[in-house]
Amino acid sequence: MIGAAASPSAQAPRTAPDEAPARRALHAQIERLERDLARTVAAGWQRDGLTAGHGGRSDRPRLRDLGELEAIRDGLAARVAGARAELRDRRAREADRLALVAEMVAAPERHRWRRVSHADVGRPGCREWRVVPRWGPVGLLADWWRVKVSSGCPLAT
Amino acid sequence: MAAALQPGWVAPELADELPGVDVYWVAVAGTAGRSPRPVRRRLSELADRITGARAIQSRQDSVPWAYRVLWRRLGVDPDSDRPPFEALLAERLERGGLRSRGLPADAVAIATLETGVPVLAWDADRLAGAPGLRATVAGEGLGGEARAPRAGEIVYADRERPIARLDGTLAATAAPSGETARIALAALAAPAISQLEVEEALWTAAELVGGGASLELGDQGRTQ
Numbered sequence: 393m394i395g396a397a398a399s400p401s402a403q404a405p406r407t408a409p410d411e412a413p414a415r416r417a418l419h420a421q422i423e424r425l426e427r428d429l430a431r432t433v434a435a436g437w438q439r440d441g442l443t444a445g446h447g448g449r450s451d452r453p454r455l456r457d458l459g460e461l462e463a464i465r466d467g468l469a470a471r472v473a474g475a476r477a478e479l480r481d482r483r484a485r486e487a488d489r490l491a492l493v494a495e496m497v498a499a500p501e502r503h504r505w506r507r508v509s510h511a512d513v514g515r516p517g518c519r520e521w522r523v524v525p526r527w528g529p530v531g532l533l534a535d536w537w538r539v540k541v542s543s544g545c546p547l548a549t
Numbered sequence: 550m551a552a553a554l555q556p557g558w559v560a561p562e563l564a565d566e567l568p569g570v571d572v573y574w575v576a577v578a579g580t581a582g583r584s585p586r587p588v589r590r591r592l593s594e595l596a597d598r599i600t601g602a603r604a605i606q607s608r609q610d611s612v613p614w615a616y617r618v619l620w621r622r623l624g625v626d627p628d629s630d631r632p633p634f635e636a637l638l639a640e641r642l643e644r645g646g647l648r649s650r651g652l653p654a655d656a657v658a659i660a661t662l663e664t665g666v667p668v669l670a671w672d673a674d675r676l677a678g679a680p681g682l683r684a685t686v687a688g689e690g691l692g693g694e695a696r697a698p699r700a701g702e703i704v705y706a707d708r709e710r711p712i713a714r715l716d717g718t719l720a721a722t723a724a725p726s727g728e729t730a731r732i733a734l735a736a737l738a739a740p741a742i743s744q745l746e747v748e749e750a751l752w753t754a755a756e757l758v759g760g761g762a763s764l765e766l767g768d769q770g771r772t773q
Contacts, residue, residue, distance in 0.1 A: 422622055426618045430614060437605045450624075452625070453624065464621060
């Protein structure tokens with residue numbers, strides 16, 4: 393005969409495990425991740441096409457159970473990681489483009505007709521660097537090139 | 550204005566889970582109607598100061614950020630269903646201005662924009678006791694055409710029924726009207742928001758609603 397002390401029901405915990413510390417930890421993590429997301433979105437300001445500031449899945453406000461809080465934390469962490477990677481890639485491309493502008497200025501004849509815009513280097517506005525022949529057709533025939541900086545956005549009509 | 554604001558109440562399970570979440574309120578003489586010119590001008594001037602850069606930057610400011618965190622903890626994505634302050638910024642950017650909706654709505658918008666703290670306004674005489682926060686139970690609604698909250702949704706409520714959604718949608722049964730004589734103004738405090746900021750939001754709204762008249766004390770303490 394199996395004694396009462398050995399039965400599964402007797403071995404089961406008599407009180408539910410205290411979730412409070414885990415919930416507090418999750419709340420703190422969500423708080424930190426939200427700050428990270430805000431910083432990343434602000435850092436990517438005025439760069440077209442970045443998706444970090446776009447909303448995700450939303451629900452009505454209610455108290456969440458532990459699993460839901462974990463899902464919120466994980467979703468937010470993935471979004472922050474994605475936003476950082478997107479911004480890192482974008483910054484690397486922008487740095488390449490800025491280096492290209494420097495090369496265009498140093499040796500325009502090696503970058504004929506090339507254009508780099510402010511959007512390409514993560515700056516606001518419509519200005520662009522263009523390699524064009526000096527004095528139009530004369531420069532084209534004589535192979536004289538220069539970098540021309542446009543004056544900005546077209547006026548509103 | 551010698552009156553002090555009154556604490557509302559927060560349901561125990563919510564207070565345990567989110568310490569620091571609070572509701573404060575005050576009742577002031579006032580009614581619903583067209584906003585006076587100074588109020589409309591103040592709203593317009595506020596709208597003129599809102600830019601895209603400010604909207605992005607505001608996410609990092611301590612007050613709007615605190616509400617983003619609160620929304621997130623409750624399972625709401627603040628980029629999809631924006632807290633009231635950010636919803637006003639978005640409205641300004643999308644429409645090119647902030648439309649006057651009369652009093653007390655304009656007072657609520659100005660107070661929210663100036664402080665970042667969500668403020669709501671009801672007809673004080675149609676409330677049963679102090680406003681507070683709790684989860685709904687099945688079958689509760691906001692009346693009128695407002696979408697009914699789901700069971701468990703966190704809403705503003707008085708002693709008897711839900712009176713507003715967290716996003717500021719008011720229950721038809723408590724919304725101010727032309728017959729309103731007293732306006733109840735309430736502000737939601739998120740964790741990490743000081744009482745000073747909440748007070749500033751409420752006094753800003755109270756001054757605009759009451760036209761600078763003296764404030765009445767709320768008649769309820771923290772009870773439920």
